Amino acid sequence: MHVNSLGFRTDLALLTASGSVVEDRGTHLVVRSPDNPSYFWGNFILLAQPPVPGGEREVVAAFHTEFPLADHVSIGIDTADLTDEARSAFEAAGLTVDVAVVLTASSLRPPQEVGAEVRALEGDEDWEARARLSRELYPETSEESFMTFARRKNTQERRLVDAGRGARFGAFVDGRLVSTAGIFVTEEGVARFQSVETHPEHRRQGLAAAVTHVAGQHGLDHLLQGAGVRTLVIVADTDGEAIGVYRRLGFTDSERQLMMEKRSGEWASMGGS
Structure with missing residues (x-):
């Protein structure tokens, strides 16, 4: 599976370099950090695309199948687009949906001086x-x-x-x-x-x-x-x-x-x- 998101691509690069394992299932990736099972975004599923309508609970069930002992559910999607219906369905399945901002810079402006x-x-x-x-x-x-x-x-x-x-x-x-x-x-x-x-x-x-x-x-x-x-x-x-x-x-x-x-x-x- 090709990952388009710069955010997820850099996440995966650091996870694999630090000992995590990524399994490619074609339509999704399964990311595992065996040495730290309570690391939420070190143990997650990354979907290439949102599921078909009505498939949201199946995705959550797939996470539980992959991580039967986990106290969490973490699912990423390699796109920022999610319909209102899909968001509502994931929320109905008990998940909180968060769309974060990925920012980039090629140079930085100096901040104010601090006493540290x-x-x-x-x-x-x-x-x-x-x-x-x-x-x-x-x-x-x-x-x-x-x-x-x-x-x-x-x-x-x-x-x-x-x-x-x-x-x-x-x-x-x-x-x-x-x-x-x-x-x-x-x-x-x-x-x-x-x-x-x-x-x-x-x-x-x-x-x-x-x-x-x-x-x-x-x-x-x-x-x-x-x-x-x-x-x-x-x-x-x-x-x-x-x-x-x-x-x-x-x-x-x-x-x-x-x-x-x-x-x-x-x-x-x-x-x-």
């Missing part, structure tokens, strides 16, 4: 701080469940770092990690941001812009087989604060990315992981 040290994460202590920062964003989940997920996600990302594909950067205030962003090469000339996160007590202080800018500049300067990165890719919710930050840095809208999900139990409050 911005640098790459370097060792186990830094990466553990990253996991704990993520935990602060989802306090409704249990400590054990979330930290298991976050540490496994760190392990996947550190494989990308070790392979020379990029780095994760953090903004440190008084030695404490309060904002972070990852940037990794996905294909020649393209680098994708991953998980831009800021502690709730440190938002609206320019930290997300600062760490995104430093990560982006690293991406633009990063080399892959002698070819410099020319395009930065980042994905944002249409109605969140982050998209304004990215646009002020110089990112422009490129396409829409269609994702649907259902989360159960303590994971029900989580989004975007």
Whole structure:
């Protein structure tokens, strides 16, 4: 199956490079992250096209067949077009439909200066701080469940770092990690941001812009087989604060990315992981 979406194409490139498995079924892909089964968008189905009318529940059933032990349902479609009837049918099947914005940039405008040290994460202590920062964003989940997920996600990302594909950067205030962003090469000339996160007590202080800018500049300067990165890719919710930050840095809208999900139990409050 050929993937047209820049958002999903870069997602898949990073997932496979960090240990996930993609199975091509012709009409759809099945993406698995065996080492992290609670990583919602590391374990999902990507459809080439929306299902025929009335086929929405069959798609959800197919997910459960592929992932019988999953506490979630994650389904992407390689098109941003979904009829009102199809949206209603997926919602009736219990899924939340989200159309995110994929933004791109070939250069970045500098943000305002901030009173923080911005640098790459370097060792186990830094990466553990990253996991704990993520935990602060989802306090409704249990400590054990979330930290298991976050540490496994760190392990996947550190494989990308070790392979020379990029780095994760953090903004440190008084030695404490309060904002972070990852940037990794996905294909020649393209680098994708991953998980831009800021502690709730440190938002609206320019930290997300600062760490995104430093990560982006690293991406633009990063080399892959002698070819410099020319395009930065980042994905944002249409109605969140982050998209304004990215646009002020110089990112422009490129396409829409269609994702649907259902989360159960303590994971029900989580989004975007």
